[in-house]
Amino acid sequence: MKILVTGAAGFIGSNVVDAFLAEGHEVTGYDNFSTGRLEFLESARHSERFTLLEADLEDRGKLNAAVAGRDLIVHLAANADVRFGTLHPRKDLDQNTICTWNVLEAMRQGGAGRIAFSSTGSVYGEPEVFPTPEDAPFPVQRSLYGASKLAAEGLICAYAEAYGMEAHIFRFVSLLGERYTHGHVVDFFRQLRDHPDRLHVLGNGKQRKSYLHVGDCVRAMRMALEKARGKVNVFNLGTDEYCEVNDSIGWICNLLGVSPTIAYGGGERGWIGDSPFIFLDCRKIRSLGWKPELRIKEAVELTVRYLQANPAVTA
């Protein structure tokens, strides 16, 4: 297949690129390098089947040219900065919703028929059903990030219906692993590197979250793309477990050999719009034969080891 990956130089994007190259596909990476890192594409760039385009999704001329003739668009580019959404209330709309429309419109005009999209468990808001299935009760949005991803999902579904496209929508829990660059593990790692004796934690530490290793995530996406061929295919991607932030702190401190004094910001939520409990029902993707190879504790530990081995990421 000829595959275009947007956000190709990001955490998930670069892992997706490597996986598709390993399968023998022809892959074009599209990234504006606002947060992407060229070094994440180091191995990809050794492949003759890989092309890199440095461009923004707001540059519709370049986007249209990149999309035309592809068999599959894996649209991962996004503002993934959930926590500070309220400080720049237009950013999620621009980068996550309108840029997704740009991708869809380029597909329509260029005759590209398949899209895979990285959505988020945040679209469930603060659900009342746990684990939360794909057909959970109609959610109320709590964050600009979640709202922007929900809006993008809606556009993708409407385009699939109107213009005969095929869509795969993946609602991720938080991902961990190689090339991880933001989130609580990086935050704690940085803090403990700079002052091993103290750790500041947002919220009360009792937030319950689910995590998935990026390798397991990419395997799940590839399996869904191969086996689920409806018009709109929505999948939760996560593990069948969750942990408290405090559990994660324990694993990280243990690995780093530190015993910091912990100061909690307080409150059930880490920030406005944070969901105090994320735990997705993943029976649908499991029914295709996938299951995660790594547990949350292992994924956290691998991430810490990756950050230790790659100091440039947290420099």
Added chain:
Amino acid sequence: MKILVTGAAGFIGSNVVDAFLAEGHEVTGYDNFSTGRLEFLESARHSERFTLLEADLEDRGKLNAAVAGRDLIVHLAANADVRFGTLHPRKDLDQNTICTWNVLEAMRQGGAGRIAFSSTGSVYGEPEVFPTPEDAPFPVQRSLYGASKLAAEGLICAYAEAYGMEAHIFRFVSLLGERYTHGHVVDFFRQLRDHPDRLHVLGNGKQRKSYLHVGDCVRAMRMALEKARGKVNVFNLGTDEYCEVNDSIGWICNLLGVSPTIAYGGGERGWIGDSPFIFLDCRKIRSLGWKPELRIKEAVELTVRYLQANPAVTA
């Protein structure tokens, strides 16, 4: 209260303006007159408590000035042209989603804290539960119109959470009544006026739809605004019944005294993204004490009489 109504010169907007003026409020109408009609505001313009602003929601300077200091924003302006959405795939995003963001951002900057929003039963896509309640299973969008309204709902909820606003989201069935300007009754009325012997019907005529008279709708909105004071208040607004398109054709033909030959376009849906069955569960709004005064048949007949008495509307 000081109330701003966007889309004030439209079908629903002008009815809302009249109702709030009758209650003694100070009302500013905002409309770009792309589809609004000045004559719908004829009685409003006799009130000293009414001000009309001719402006576009894309003109953020004018919008910000209009929003600042209002107690309530009733945001009804929208592209309501559901049927031809696939011909102009950016229009719903621009007019329904991004313009809603403009309104929310004007509210945030101007310190306005309450918004009422006209959403649609189309956000349920093609539901599997009938009548469809507000917390129906997470829907898959089928139309650009539905997707754009869902996106607007998400933005409203996220703003309510992030910036302490109060939101009322109303998911309407199709409305009928005075100042109705588009939809199947106008379409059939026009056709039968021009050639009483034949009628072209989209789909197979068996589409099941629910309708609500605009007067009942406006009463429901006012009641919800008064009695439901949560952060986000979502209400379906409809009648506890539905009819087939063929039923409606019978009532209209009977009233007009015509017996046309009917040609069906065929298929379950009137157009791409049309939902063949819309029937909303309205127990939530009914629990506040509201109930519709008019049945669907009466609403259709009143609409035909209105169109007969106001030939300019279908000129």
